[in-house]
Structure formats: C-alpha cells, structure tokens
Amino acid sequence: MKNKIIIIDSDRRTERLLKGLLGNTYELLSAHGISEGYSLVTANNPDIVIIDPLFPKKEGIAFISSVREWSDCYIIALSENSTELAAVSILDAGADDYIRKPFFSGELLSKIKAYLRRISALNTVALTAAEGCYENSGLRVEHEAHNVYLKGERIHLTKNEFKILSLLCKNAGKVLTYDYIMRSVWGPQVGGDTGILRVNMTNLRRKLEADPLRPEYILTENGIGYRAAENQVST
Numbered sequence: 001m002k003n004k005i006i007i008i009d010s011d012r013r014t015e016r017l018l019k020g021l022l023g024n025t026y027e028l029l030s031a032h033g034i035s036e037g038y039s040l041v042t043a044n045n046p047d048i049v050i051i052d053p054l055f056p057k058k059e060g061i062a063f064i065s066s067v068r069e070w071s072d073c074y075i076i077a078l079s080e081n082s083t084e085l086a087a088v089s090i091l092d093a094g095a096d097d098y099i100r101k102p103f104f105s106g107e108l109l110s111k112i113k114a115y116l117r118r119i120s121a122l123n124t125v126a127l128t129a130a131e132g133c134y135e136n137s138g139l140r141v142e143h144e145a146h147n148v149y150l151k152g153e154r155i156h157l158t159k160n161e162f163k164i165l166s167l168l169c170k171n172a173g174k175v176l177t178y179d180y181i182m183r184s185v186w187g188p189q190v191g192g193d194t195g196i197l198r199v200n201m202t203n204l205r206r207k208l209e210a211d212p213l214r215p216e217y218i219l220t221e222n223g224i225g226y227r228a229a230e231n232q233v234s235t
Contacts, residue, residue: 002027003116004044008037008051008063014078014101018050021105022112034059041067042224043179047119048074048112052101053090054081061093068094070175070224074115078103134169136232139208139217141169150208160185161204164197168218168228177225201226 007018007030015030022028029044031037041049049067053060064075077095079086087098097111134141138151143166148155157165163185168176176184178194186196205212219227 003048004029004046005048005050005112006031006037006040006044006046008032008034008040008049009078011052014052017105021109026112034063038063038066041071041073042177043183045071045177045180046073047116048076050076050078051095052079053077053093053095054079054086057086061089064090064093064095070221072174074112074119076108076111134172134228134231136172136217136229141165143170148208155207157204157207158200160200161207164200165204165208165218165228168226169231172228172231175221175225175227181225 002025004027005022007015007028009015009018009030010032012032015032019028019030026048029040029046031040037049037051040046051060051064053064064077067073067075075095075097077090077098078101079090079098080101081087090098096115099108099111133143140147140149142148146162146166148157148162148165164181167181167184178197179192182190182194182197201218202212205215205218208217209215217229219229221227
C-alpha cells in the first residue's frame with residue numbers, strides 16, 4: 001500500500017510539480033483551499049500533508065494548529081515568505097518542517113523518505129503488539145481470534161462492533177476520524193451520515209464501559225472522531 005500525501009496549495013504550478021515529483025511513488029490527493037484540505041485530511045488520515053500555509057496566512061496557520069491537536073501526520077510547509085518570523089509562527093503552530101519556495105526537489109524527497117523510514121520502524125514495533133492483542137485495565141481484545149474479554153468475562157459483540165473496537169485498539173492512542181472509521185468498517189461507498197457509527201459506538205460502550213458517559217476505554221475527540229486508550233501490552 002502506498003503512503004498517502006495530501007497537497008494543499010492554491011498555486012497550480014506547485015501542484016503540478018509535486019504531482020510529477022511524487023505521483024509515481026505515493027498516493028496523492030490535492031486541495032486548493034483550506035476548507036477543502038481539512039475535509040480531505042479528516043476523511044483520509046494521510047501520512048503527510050504538504051501545505052502552503054500563507055494563503056491566507058491566518059487560515060493556513062489555524063489549519064496546522066487544528067490538525068496538530070488530533071493528528072500526528074507529518075506536516076511540511078512550503079512558502080514563498082522568507083522571513084524568520086513567518087517560519088517561526090508556522091513551526092510554532094505545529095508544522096514539522098518549513099521549506100522555502102522555490103525548493104529543491106531532492107531536499108523535499110529526502111525529508112519525506114526520512115520521515116517515512118522513522119514511521120515504518122515505529123509502526124513495526126506497534127504492529128507486533130497490535131497483531132496479538134490489546135489490553136487495558138481489564139479489557140482484552142484478541143484481534144485474530146475475534147475475542148473480547150472484560151475482567152475475564154467474554155463479551156459478545158456484533159460483527160461491526162468488533163470491527164470498530166479492533167480498528168481503534170490496533171491504533172491505540174491515535175485519533176481516528178469518523179469518516180476514516182466508517183470507510184474502514186462499511187467500505188468507501190458509505191455516506192457521510194455518522195448516525196450508524198454513533199449507534200454502534202453507543203452499544204459498544206454500553207457493553208464495555210462501567211459508565212458509558214465517562215468512558216475509560218474508547219474516548220471521544222469532539223467533532224473529530226474516537227481513540228482507544230493506550231495499549232498496556234508490552235512488546
């Protein structure tokens with residue numbers, strides 16, 4: 001599976017350059033405005049976002065700050081603004097890197113490859129635990145066996161409830177957006193209405209949580225999605 005990169009830039013020349021540079025190696029999606037870009041990010045959980053955050057400056061920097069609150073994707077800012085103050089404000093908002101336009105293709109590629117190597121190594125470690133089971137405070141999820149135990153007692157879940165729980169637990173500690181969960185469980189053809197997900201989540205919490213209104217295992221990030229508490233299984 002190709003790593004996913006989202007490009008957010010109003011400059012069509014930059015978009016064409018990036019597509020030519022990255023399109024054969026990575027899965028690319030592009031947006032020409034901040035609102036469209038935010039929708040793409042929340043729906044697709046990309047590995048990398050490449051953005052010109054200064055079109056306009058206020059909305060671009062707010063976008064970076066907002067995404068950084070719930071996502072650990074690698075954010076690269078590309079900008080023609082060469083002032084130190086602009087770079088500092090962008091990095092302070094949560095961008096991981098700042099590259100001035102015009103940029104060297106080799107520099108951008110090396111940064112992307114270095115980041116993806118680090119992520120691949122971290123994911124290999126995380127996957128070792130995720131493939132076996134998830135455990136946290138009496139909850140045990142056995143992914144391959146499709147078993148769920150709460151304080152030693154086996155819990156019956158529907159097929160979709162288990163899919164949701166397993167998906168969250170395999171990504172423990174990471175926020176998964178509503179759109180991403182729905183596409184993963186019900187397929188890419190699913191509509192934008194999150195009602196079916198909320199119903200399943202209500203039932204899931206009722207079966208797992210001592211107090212569904214104050215959940216311990218599956219936490220809500222309001223307006224964004226859900227995350228499972230950190231896995232306590234050691235590698």
